Amino acid sequence: MQFDETTIRNVVQQVLAEVGRIPAAAANGQANAPSNGSVMASGAYGRHGVFNCVDQAVAAASEAFDQLSRRSIEDRKRIIDHIRRISIDQAVELGTMEMEETKIGRLEHKIEKLRTLGEKTPGVEFMKSDVFSGDHGLAVIERAPFGVIGAITPVTHSLPTITGNAVNMIAGGNTLVVNPHPSGRRVAAEGVRRFNEAIAADVGIDNLICVIAEPTLETANALFAHRGIALICVTGGPAVARAALNSGKRAVVAGPGNPPVVVDETADFDRAARAIIQGASYDNNLLCISEKEVFCVEAAFDALMSAMERHGAVRLTAPEIERLTATAITTVGEGEHQHEVAGKDFIGQDAEVLARAAGREVPVGTELLFGETHESNPFVRVEQMMPFVPFVRCRDIDEAITKAKYYEHGFRHTALIHTNNVHNMTKMGRALDTTLFVKNGPCMASLGLGGEGYISVSIATPTGEGVTTPLTFTRERRCSLIDDLHILGRD
DSSP states (O other), X not given: OOSOHHHHHHHHHHHHHHHHTOOHHHHXXXXXXXXXXXXXXXXXXXXXXXXXXXXXXXXXXXXHHHHHTTSOHHHHHHHHHXXXXXXXXXXXXXXXXHHHHHOOSOHHHHHXXXXXXXXHSOOGGGOOOEEEEETTEEEEEEEEEOSEEEEEOOGGGHHHHHHHHHHHHHHTTOEEEEEOOGGGHHHHHHHHHHHHHHHHHHHSOOOSEEEESSOOHHHHHHHHHOTTOOEEEEESOHHHHHHHHTSSSOEEXXXXXXXXXXXXXXXXXXXXXXXXXXXXXXXXXXXXXXOOEEEEEHHHHHHHHHHHXXXXXXXXXXXXXXXXXXXXXXXXXXXXXXXXXXXXXXXXXXHHHHHHHTTOOOOTTOOOEEEEOOTTSHHHHSOOOSSEEEEEEESSHHHHHHHHHHHTTTOOOEEEEEOSOHHHHHHHHHHHOOSEEEXXXXXXXXXXXXXXXXXXXXXXXXXXXXXXXXXXXXXXXXXXXXXXXXXXSOO
């Protein structure tokens, strides 16, 4: 990666500091702010998509939708090309900004996510029409936009989620209003400002993407309830997913996951180890599709553990795992609502941080910690989002698949297997019934990164749309012409 990290970090710190000093009046579009080329540029709030008022943001996005509705598919492509270009060309600066603000994950992966989404997110090429022609005339099925979409984005991928969703949604002819996670709000606002400024200068439409500059639970609820919002798209944890499903509006929900990995005795252990390390360490395990726990058959267990060490992962001892568990997994709620969650101070942190909590020093740059646990260990059942993976010893493939199904919690999100036995692949695929099912590769391969297919960071599992595309955010319209234009028929 070739860039002057010190210079970039200094620029980012200046931008983030200036954003943090903007008064609420400016955020409501009531005052101008100093001009310095960032989100605080003169008149920026209330322009270029940055608002602090949900009503104003929805009104601006509605006006932008009205303008977009009168433009061509080619114009949509021009709009999307600006989002792609900025995500790719400014990935280092924006990725560094996200890392500085959220302080979770790994910088190189923040940068890579923006570049990859800019390059690979599907756009207007997905907008196809279907035609049925027969004795009784012609029927054309077209994909129409919903209108203004309300979106909730997570701290784990603040600007990347906005980037991918914006490409998908605008390709479908929609506009969007985003309520970002508060801990990623500044990079969200800055990215949205840059997108809109470039689009407005070229195409003449502003506010195609709007963002709430000071997001709260109240602004999220206001967005859910707003009559101007036609569809809700949520990427986040269980609470916000439930809120979206209870909103009374149609919702596309990318909910939680706890992806299990199964390894049997026929697997290529070196390949499996490399894949587990690559996937589970990516952005310090923040991806919802990342490998979270491994169920390995007894006949392969020791060989797999050796392969993990051979490829650079650090194995913790039982006492070290016990110390890490006591520190990094916490209990929240009361009574029947009490449950375990990943400790906030450890989510997305480097492996060295986790190792110190376990009483161990590991080499700088260590990507992943792992170790053998009992299935009762909280790391097995909790979506931990940190670079430690528990390995559970299983009697045989049937027990491994049974445990994988149980600890996936019925999310039907993502599951992985390493095997050269096609029957075992089939058995697991049928048993877990997940949206993403990866065989002999890291989790990212399921999104076209080392495998086939297209990418999205919104994987709608509770509502069933799967890996989202522009078609996810369109509604079907049918136009029928009766008894004419079928020129192959007989009179």
